Amino acid sequence: xxxxxxxxxxxxxxxxxxxxxxxxxxxxxxxxxxxxxxxxxxxxxxxxxxxxxxxxxxxxxxxxxxxxxxxxxxxxxxxxxxxxxxxxxxxxxxxxxxxxxxxxxxxxxxxxxxxxxxxxxxxxxxxxxxxxxxxxx
Numbered sequence: 001x002x003x004x005x006x007x008x009x010x011x012x013x014x015x016x017x018x019x020x021x022x023x024x025x026x027x028x029x030x031x032x033x034x035x036x037x038x039x040x041x042x043x044x045x046x047x048x049x050x051x052x053x054x055x056x057x058x059x060x061x062x063x064x065x066x067x068x069x070x071x072x073x074x075x076x077x078x079x080x081x082x083x084x085x086x087x088x089x090x091x092x093x094x095x096x097x098x099x100x101x102x103x104x105x106x107x108x109x110x111x112x113x114x115x116x117x118x119x120x121x122x123x124x125x126x127x128x129x130x131x132x133x134x135x136x137x
Contacts, residue, residue: 030055030118032111038123043075044098049122051080051109053088062113066090069108069119075100076124078107094124102126 035050053064064087066080075097080090092109105124110117 028056029116030059030111030113032109032118032120034109034120034122037121038125039094040125040127041094041096042127042129043096043100043102044129045096047094047096047124049092049094051090051092051111051120053111053113055088055113059113059116061086064088065112066092067110067112069110069117070106072107073100073103073105073124073126076105076107076126078109092122094122096124096126100126102128 031054033052033054035052039047039049041047051066055062063085065084067083068078072078077095077097079093079095081093082090094107103126105126107122107124108119109122110119112118
């Protein structure tokens, strides 16, 4: 009996060790990259940023929806093209009306997949008409 148990126990231990090594650490659900974290614009203009998704396997074939988690200053609107679907990238267009007051604003762009939300912060600096317009990463 001794001769049977020792090899069986060694085989089980080796099998368990091999299976433990094959498992990989869990990956994040998804991440969102933004092409610019700060926009500077003047009233009456528009700016665009690109949002790019990096998905784990569990989120690879799931529909995504883009939207806002924050309120917008008066005269600022944000639209996404496309706003939802089986996509990995969208363009957010930020329109600044001519009546928008100069100032610093924070916009939180929301990405939702499988009822999981991620917010990406975009700083919007609205300057007086005639000042330079820049984009910063």
